[in-house]
Amino acid sequence: MPKSDDPNHAALISAAQRAMHNAYAPYSNFQVGAAILAEDGNIYAGCNVENAAYPVGCCAEASAISAMVMSGQTSIAAIAVVGAGDELCTPCGGCRQRIREFSSESTPILVCDQNGLRHETTLGELLPLSFGPDNLQP
Template identity: 50%
Template sequence: MSRDLFEAARAAMAKSHSPYSRFPVGAALRTEDGSIYAGANIEVASYPEGWCAETTALGHYVMGGGGRITEIAVVAEKMARITPCGGCRQRLAEFAAADTKLHLCDDTGIVETVTMGEMLPLGFSRETLK
């Protein structure tokens, strides 16, 4: 079942706009109803004002109505076992539970699966701000 999520992330990576770093990244997330939302990194000349693949995927997810995220896949063309950056870990944690599966991929498939809690053990939460 996770192969299709990887394929969505890889297809998104192919649409990356990364003329400055030349480091395409794709991300995809699945909600419990089976919906998949994908995104690629998008760079602009006013670095660092671009956005990451995970951020793009989250934008599609929010605009698509959201839902409980059950798994996430991240892939980079030039790096095996890519992980979300620190900012994206926090962004993902805003919408995903600590037990949400995070698939770290290379260009051929899933290399390792961890949880969001393992990726960001002490992240901020909504409860922190109340």
């Protein structure tokens, strides 16, 4: 059930929707966009980039994380993911762990399509009892 009324989230969802159009997905034809609101207030977007050697492809969330880190940011305030279809386009298992590296259990994850927000959840709900950077602290 959509619930986000955070004004920052509208811009975040729009950025993810725009990113989706740049996806390179000639094999699956399943385009995905993602956008991260970082702690610096900027938005970093990414799209999926497939490859003829399938496992080499890259998810939209991973692309957005790379853009964020490249800009010197390492903290995700919220992330939006946009995909088509009847099923919710939630981050895959690998991306849940990638997001975990730069967020907390309460970090909002906005699951969207081209019409907007479909479901709002948190990283803690998608990846409970997760392993993260704190596990490696002395």
